[in-house]
Amino acid sequence: MEILDSRLKLFLYTMTASLLFLVSGLYFCQIYQSDKYIRLAHNNRLRMIRFPAPRGEIFDRNGVPLAVNDTSFCIMGYPLDLNTPAKLERLSKILLRHGIPMSIEDLEKTIKQQRSAAYRVMKIVPNLTMTQMAELVADYDFPRELFPLSVWRRTYPAGTTAANVLGYVGEISEQELETRTEEGYAGGDLIGKTGIERSYESILRGSPGQEALEVDARGRKVRTLDAHQAVKGEDLHLTLDMGAQKLAVELLKDWKGALLAMDVHTGAVIALASSPVYDNNPIAWGVSAREWRAIVFDPDRPMLDRAIAGVYPPASTFKAFMSIASLEEGTINERTMYSCRGGLRLGSHLFKCWKHSGHGGLNVTGALQHSCDVFFYQVGLKTGIDRLIKWGRKFHLGEPTGIDLPGESGGNIAGAEWKMRRFKTQWLNGDTVNYSIGQGYMLMTPIQIARVYAAIANGGKMVTPHLSSKGYKHPEEIGLNPAKLAIVQRGLDYVVSRGTGSRAGRFGVAVAGKTGTAQNSHGDDHALFAGYAPADNPRYVAVAVVEGGKHGSSVAAPMVGELLAYILSH
Amino acid sequence: MKFFWASLKEGLALTDRIMFVCAITLSLWGVFCVYSAGAGAAGRGFDLAVKQAAWLLVSILSMLVIMAVGHHKLLEGAYPLFGLMLLLLLLTALLAPKVKGAQSWLGFGGIRFQPSEFAKIGIILMMSKFLSRYPPLDFKTFMAGLGVIALPVVLVLLQPDAGSALVYLVISFGMLLAAGTPLKYLGGLIGLGLSAVPVLFLFVLKDYQKNRILVFLDPMRDPLGAGYNVIQSRIAVGSGGFSGKGFMMGTQSKLKFLPEPHTDFIFSVFSEEFGFVGNIVLVFLFTLLFFRIILAGMRTKDRRCKILVAGVASWFWFQTFESIGMSIGFTPVTGLPLPFLSYGGSSLLATFIALGLVASVYIEGVNTRHGF
Numbered sequence: 001m002e003i004l005d006s007r008l009k010l011f012l013y014t015m016t017a018s019l020l021f022l023v024s025g026l027y028f029c030q031i032y033q034s035d036k037y038i039r040l041a042h043n044n045r046l047r048m049i050r051f052p053a054p055r056g057e058i059f060d061r062n063g064v065p066l067a068v069n070d071t072s073f074c075i076m077g078y079p080l081d082l083n084t085p086a087k088l089e090r091l092s093k094i095l096l097r098h099g100i101p102m103s104i105e106d107l108e109k110t111i112k113q114q115r116s117a118a119y120r121v122m123k124i125v126p127n128l129t130m131t132q133m134a135e136l137v138a139d140y141d142f143p144r145e146l147f148p149l150s151v152w153r154r155t156y157p158a159g160t161t162a163a164n165v166l167g168y169v170g171e172i173s174e175q176e177l178e179t180r181t182e183e184g185y186a187g188g189d190l191i192g193k194t195g196i197e198r199s200y201e202s203i204l205r206g207s208p209g210q211e212a213l214e215v216d217a218r219g220r221k222v223r224t225l226d227a228h229q230a231v232k233g234e235d236l237h238l239t240l241d242m243g244a245q246k247l248a249v250e251l252l253k254d255w256k257g258a259l260l261a262m263d264v265h266t267g268a269v270i271a272l273a274s275s276p277v278y279d280n281n282p283i284a285w286g287v288s289a290r291e292w293r294a295i296v297f298d299p300d301r302p303m304l305d306r307a308i309a310g311v312y313p314p315a316s317t318f319k320a321f322m323s324i325a326s327l328e329e330g331t332i333n334e335r336t337m338y339s340c341r342g343g344l345r346l347g348s349h350l351f352k353c354w355k356h357s358g359h360g361g362l363n364v365t366g367a368l369q370h371s372c373d374v375f376f377y378q379v380g381l382k383t384g385i386d387r388l389i390k391w392g393r394k395f396h397l398g399e400p401t402g403i404d405l406p407g408e409s410g411g412n413i414a415g416a417e418w419k420m421r422r423f424k425t426q427w428l429n430g431d432t433v434n435y436s437i438g439q440g441y442m443l444m445t446p447i448q449i450a451r452v453y454a455a456i457a458n459g460g461k462m463v464t465p466h467l468s469s470k471g472y473k474h475p476e477e478i479g480l481n482p483a484k485l486a487i488v489q490r491g492l493d494y495v496v497s498r499g500t501g502s503r504a505g506r507f508g509v510a511v512a513g514k515t516g517t518a519q520n521s522h523g524d525d526h527a528l529f530a531g532y533a534p535a536d537n538p539r540y541v542a543v544a545v546v547e548g549g550k551h552g553s554s555v556a557a558p559m560v561g562e563l564l565a566y567i568l569s570h
Numbered sequence: 571m572k573f574f575w576a577s578l579k580e581g582l583a584l585t586d587r588i589m590f591v592c593a594i595t596l597s598l599w600g601v602f603c604v605y606s607a608g609a610g611a612a613g614r615g616f617d618l619a620v621k622q623a624a625w626l627l628v629s630i631l632s633m634l635v636i637m638a639v640g641h642h643k644l645l646e647g648a649y650p651l652f653g654l655m656l657l658l659l660l661l662t663a664l665l666a667p668k669v670k671g672a673q674s675w676l677g678f679g680g681i682r683f684q685p686s687e688f689a690k691i692g693i694i695l696m697m698s699k700f701l702s703r704y705p706p707l708d709f710k711t712f713m714a715g716l717g718v719i720a721l722p723v724v725l726v727l728l729q730p731d732a733g734s735a736l737v738y739l740v741i742s743f744g745m746l747l748a749a750g751t752p753l754k755y756l757g758g759l760i761g762l763g764l765s766a767v768p769v770l771f772l773f774v775l776k777d778y779q780k781n782r783i784l785v786f787l788d789p790m791r792d793p794l795g796a797g798y799n800v801i802q803s804r805i806a807v808g809s810g811g812f813s814g815k816g817f818m819m820g821t822q823s824k825l826k827f828l829p830e831p832h833t834d835f836i837f838s839v840f841s842e843e844f845g846f847v848g849n850i851v852l853v854f855l856f857t858l859l860f861f862r863i864i865l866a867g868m869r870t871k872d873r874r875c876k877i878l879v880a881g882v883a884s885w886f887w888f889q890t891f892e893s894i895g896m897s898i899g900f901t902p903v904t905g906l907p908l909p910f911l912s913y914g915g916s917s918l919l920a921t922f923i924a925l926g927l928v929a930s931v932y933i934e935g936v937n938t939r940h941g942f
Contacts (some may be wrong), residue, residue, distance in 0.1 A: 003750040004876045009868050011748070011880060015860050015887050019853055025898050026853075029808045030846040037808025041822055165709065 047078055047213045047221075050186060053206030054152045056233030058166060058196060060242045061270075067166055067197070069152040073133035075125040078227060079111055082124070083147035086160045091124070098136050100125060106480045114187045123188055127153065127285060152407025154190065154284045158242065160277040161249050163404070164305040165240060165467060167195020168280040178249065184208075194303075195280075196238065196467060203470070206233030211547050238270035238467045244567050248273035251559045255549060256300060257526070258307035259444040259541030261542040264454040264532055266472065269403070270540065270567055271446075274310070278302040308401075310339060311443040312545055315516030316371045317530045320488055321452055323364050323381060325391035327484040331383045334487050337361045341373035344433065351377055351433050354517070368491030369499035371515060372436050381434025385427055388435065389415040394478050395462065397444065401451050402464045404471030411448055414441035426520040439519055450543040453513070453530045456492070457538035460485060493535050496557075504557035507565035510535040515552030524548035529556035533564040540567050578638035585637070586932045589862040592855045593910060593925055597918070599852075600836070600911035602873055606818050607831035607839040607913075618832055629922035636926030637933070644927065645874055646736035648695040655692030658685035684916035686726050686734040691923055693722055693738055694745070694881035701749040702873040712755050715746060732779060734906045737888060744884025748867075749877050786902035799835070802828050803897045806838040814845025833914040834905045838897040856890050866928050867892035869935030871921050879931060882924045 029037065035511070045174040058067035067304040082088060095102050102110075102125065112120040124146060128136070133148045154169045156162070160407045169190045177185060185191065191205070192198035195225050209230030214222045248259040252275035261270040278295055287295075304310060326332045342358035344351045349548075353359065353373040359366075367375035380388065391565060392398065398413025414419070414435065416427035434440030447465055454463050460480030464473035504511045513531020527549030532541040542560040549555035604622045608615030636644070644651070662685045696718060719742040726734045747756060771780060786800070806822035815821070820842035822828050831839050841849055860883055867879035878919040886909050893908035895901035907917045 004748060004873065007748045007750060007863050008876060008880060011744070011883055012861065012864050015883070016857060016893050018887070019857050022894050022898075022900070023850065023853055025895070025900050026807070026846060026849050029804065029850070029898050030841070031812060032808055034808055034811040037805050038811060040805045417671035536868060552778070 012212070016461075034503075047121065048148075049076070049213070050188075051149075051209035051210045051211070051230045052151055052189065053208045053230040054232040055154060055169070055190070055206060056200075056204040056235045058204075058238060059234045059299075060238055060240045060245075062241065062243075063237075064242045065191060066158050066162055066238065066240070066242070067154060067156050070155050071130075071150050072126075073128040073130065073148050074123045075128065075133070075136065075146055076121050076149045077124045077143075077146040078121055081143075082107075082111060087143070090141070091146075094136070094139055094141050094143075095125065098129075098132065098139065100132070100136075120186075124224040125570050126151075151230050156280050156284070158245075159281060160279045161242070161246055162240065163195075163278050163280040164274040164303075164307070165195055165238075165245075165272050166280060167197040167406075168193055168284040169197050170284065171286075194406060196236070196405065198406050200236055204233040204236060205528070207231045230510055236468055236470075239263075239270065239469070240272065240467060241567065241570070243272050243570055244271040244563060245273060247271070247566050248276070248559075248563055249277065251562060252544075255555070256306070257545045257549065258305075258310055259542070259544045259559055259563060260307045260446055261448055261567055262447075262450050262454060262463075262465055264457040264538050264541045265461075265463070265475075267451075267454070267465045267475070268469075268472075269467050269562060271542075272305075272307050272467070274304070274306040276300050276302045301334065305405070305407065306446065306545070308403055308405055308445055308447045309407050310545065311409050311411050312443055312526055312528070313442060313518040314438040314444045314449055315438070315518035315526070315528055316373075317377050317436060317449055317453075317458050317514045317516040317528050317543075318436075318442065318444075319368055319371065320456055320492060320514050320530075321391070321395065321397075322383075322436055323368060323488045323491065324456070324480065324485065325388055326379045326383045327364070327487060328391065328481060329383055329387050331387075332364060332379055334365070335363060336377045337363050337380045338367075340372050342374075344374050344377045346429055346433060349430060353429070364487060365491040365494055368488070368514065369494035371495075371500050372494050377433045378437040380432050381429060385416055385432045385435065388432075389413060395452050395455065397442075397448065397452075401445075402473070403447060404466050404468055408447070409445050411445050412441060412443040414443075438516065446543045446545045449530050449545075450541050452545065453532055454541045455480075456485065456488060457512075457532040457541055487548040489535075492531070496531065496535070500553045501531070501557045503553060504531055504561035504564075506558065507561045509533045509561075509565045509568050511561050511564055512538070512559060513557070515557055517550070517552050520548065524550050527552045527554070527556040527565070529553075529560045531557075531560045531564065533568060540564055542567075574638050576630075578634060581637045581929070581933050582634075584933045584936045585929050586862050586866065589859060589866075589925070589929065589932070590685055592859040592862070593922070594630070596852070596855055596910035597629075599840075600913075601626065601842075602817065603836055603840050603911055604832045604913045606820065606843060607836060609818065621915070622913055622918070625918050628915075629919045632919060633922040633926035633929070636923055637929050639930075641875065641878065641927050641930040641934075645699050645878075646697055648699040652692045652696035655685070655689040656721055656725060659689055659722060659729075662686070663725060663728040671680040686729070686731055687916040687920040688739060688923075689722050689726065689734075690737065690885055690920060691927075693719065693741055694878055694885070694924065694927075697742060697745045697876040697881060698874045701745060701877050704753070706746055706751040709755070712746075712751060715742075715749075715751075716759075722760065730776075732775075733906045736904065737885060737906065740888040741881050741885045745877050745881045748880030749873075782903045786899070799828075799903055800896075800899050803835055803838040804899050806835075807841040807898050810842040810845040810848075812846050814841075814843050814848055817843050819843060830905075833907060834893075834903075834912070836912045837894050837899060837908050840911065841897065853894075856886075860887055862932075863928050866932035866935060870931050872931075872934070875934070879928055882928055885924065886921070916917075 035090035054069050059065055071109060072535055088107050092104050092107060136142060137148055156166055170187045170193045172185055172191045192201040202442055209228050211224060211227040213224050244261060248271040252259050252273050256275055258274050260272045339361045340353050340359040342353050342356045359370050359372045362372050362375050376402055391414045398410055399409045400408040419427045431440060435442055460478045461475035462478060463475045466472050492514055496505040496511045501515045504513055511531045511533040513529055516528035518526040527546040529552050530543045532538040544556040544559040544562050546555050590645035601619050601622050605615045610619040700718055701715055704711045704714060706715045723735050723738050806828055820839055823844055828835050828838055863879050863883045867876045889906050889909050892901050892904060892906050896903050907914055909921050
């Protein structure tokens with residue numbers, strides 16, 4: 001017990017001594033050296049300027065510029081020097097004299113938005129041309145505390161053609177600032193908001209320069225205390241081919257939907273078009289709230305990248321997957337025949353084939369060639385939903401492909417478990433029947449469809465779609481039996497050479513693929529086509545999804561054919 | 571319920587009024603400082619001060635509840651409470667969203683709190699029970715004590731929150747000292763700690779942490795980066811002079827030269843506005859408070875309680891010393907709150923809960939003297 005009390009006494013001595021030590025420090029600081037610190041506080045004339053780094057530029061695979069920087073001018077100033085309404089009023093008048101309408105309220109708002117500390121420089125008037133800037137600064141009344149600074153403005157020469165791929169930059173938001181200050185962002189910085197600009201932000205951004213100065217009482221620079229140069233961000237070369245991209249956008253022009261092409265062996269994306277399009281240039285330069293709302297609330301949703309975030313029933317393009325799953329599971333082989341009389345009766349319900357007169361007897365290649373529904377109804381029922389889901393997972397259905405773009409959707413693989421969770425009801429045989437022709441709960445994005453077809457074309461490897469070689473991942477082997485895969489490939493070949501997809505084959509290259517027509521409860525059916533070329537030694541895969549295009553064979557198939565022909569001939 | 575009110579009434583009659591006066595004066599002063607510090611940052615001062623005042627009210631009520639429940643019951647439940655704290659720390663490390671790069675907050679029905687603050691109470695209860703049951707007099711029990719403290723330290727480092735880990739270590743060291751650990755063991759521990767410094771510096775500390783230490787040695791090596799805070803804070807304190815610039819008149823904090831003025835650098839704001847005179851009063855109040863806390867320990871006959879007050883005293887003392895020292899450049903910047911004054915509900919509430927424990931110990935000490 002005594003030792004405990006003596007230890008507590010030791011506490012008292014230590015604590016008192018340490019606090020006396022602090023008091024002596026405070027005495028030193030506040031009494032002995034106070035004059036020095038009072039002077040420093042009074043003359044706290046530290047100013048900081050931040051020079052934005054030029055962002056890395058973006059090019060297509062042939063070096064065509066897709067995102068570049070050009071110069072514009074800003075008028076900069078310190079909140080310290082703009083702290084009275086009189087000063088703001090004077091500034092507003094001068095600006096108006098030079099045709100720049102900024103009211104006192106506008107100025108106040110700009111200052112309030114960016115203010116982080118009174119001695120940190122900020123943008124007062126953004127986006128001036130050289131002439132505007134020169135006139136303004138030459139004005140006799142122009143406040144001496146303000147100064148012009150040249151800044152980089154992001155421009156997208158490709159404009160609407162590749163806006164969905166590139167995305168755009170914008171001023172960093174308060175939320176982003178909150179979570180990313182550690183990475184060295186500051187208010188007023190530009191940051192990639194969507195697309196490639198966002199996914200490769202860390203590579204593209206570079207590092208900003210900074211200068212710290214001491215100024216005199218009238219705000220004039222006395223000397224530089226410290227300075228770092230801005231370092232330009234790294235340039236990025238995409239796998240995109242602007243020629244193919246332009247053609248894809250052109251082909252889709254009158255429709256809503258997506259059209260994309262990809263290397264079947266690497267997953268390098270050659271074209272990725274989504275329609276309708278939007279222009280990313282004005283957004284990067286700053287649009288008014290009204291214009292912004294017009295784009296965001298447009299019922300056609302131009303900012304939705306339908307190629308990676310639009311989800312559609314894969315419809316008959318799914319039959320290729322059905323064939324692989326059933327052949328691999330051994331529920332059918334090449335000689336298995338089913339007879340189609342125009343429909344399949346299940347209980348009291350008749351599931352029709354698209355050809356009401358029926359196809360007669362067909363094996364799997366014939367069923368692919370003629371896109372017979374009844375054949376796949378039977379195959380689906382025989383294989384069963386659980387085994388189909390098992391194969392779906394091998395093909396990564398229901399999960400994002402991992403493309404290097406933000407905002408990708410994973411679609412929906414559905415299945416019995418999912419239905420129980422979502423609707424609290426049993427999975428029925430009727431659901432399996434619908435599932436077998438890619439309708440019902442199954443949903444896929446165009447890029448997912450392309451990935452499945454790439455696997456069929458390359459002998460069973462799942463590639464990771466990417467737009468920059470930095471997004472390349474080694475393909476993953478699914479483990480498909482080559483003989484069984486060859487049966488499906490032959491079926492897809494017949495589709496174009498003598499079946500429903502013949503219009504894909506009219507552009508001088510041998511395409512193999514599959515048409516699809518997705519039922520749409522909101523209007524005309526969606527048209528789909530997924531195919532690869534050359535059929536005997538596939539190099540590229542392309543997928544078209546055309547909303548309200550009615551038939552895959554007439555609208556979507558020629559788009560894929562023309563795009564593949566272009567890519568192979570360039 | 572009746573017993574609850576009776577024990578609260580008795581407690582209030584017998585309790586250490588001087589301790590309460592110190593704590594509440596400091597806290598109220600803190601609310602004013604938060605108001606002043608926040609006034610520079612786009613006028614958030616009033617909001618912050620109201621929130622802080624509300625937290626103070628909650629804290630005082632919680633302290634009364636702790637007093638009524640009594641330290642005996644809490645020590646009985648020390649093991650499960652400690653387990654709960656560990657669980658919360660683990661959850662925070664796993665789930666909490668990142669706030670400025672460090673995960674330290676858990677959301678709970680709209681209220682966010684910092685488990686790392688409340689864990690200090692868990693550690694104190696646990697260690698006082700453990701160290702009095704297994705006095706760290708030989709090497710084996712000493713190592714067992716160290717093993718107990720290692721758990722929360724590791725968990726809080728995962729967040730990562732090095733500042734809190736440091737406080738846990740100081741609390742534990744204080745409690746080991748009070749529990750009568752042979753000085754050679756403690757000396758060995760300090761030696762081990764010192765020899766670990768180069769290892770920490772080379773392999774463990776993150777760049778920004780190293781920078782803070784290097785800047786502590788020489789603020790001018792990075793006057794615009796990490797050294798900036800130290801320089802600006804010293805200017806704030808120094809320019810306060812003998813009598814200060816007056817409440818709400820500080821220019822360093824108002825012009826936002828000072829970073830984090832309402833939390834980490836609250837003392838600089840205080841110092842600039844109330845000067846050396848204000849500082850003397852502030853340090854006196856803290857010293858008096860520490861005396862009264864130790865006094866509670868001297869009066870009780872219960873080993874556990876002696877160790878307990880040592881834990882609370884080490885905690886308050888270390889954060890006070892570090893926070894004041896940091897603002898004049900005597901100690902490296904760690905971002906620990908100044909007890910009672912810094913803005914932050916979790917820290918204030920935990921501080922008052924600990925104070926409630928000490929008050930409960932004090933009351934028992936009085937009672938035994940009167941022969942109850």
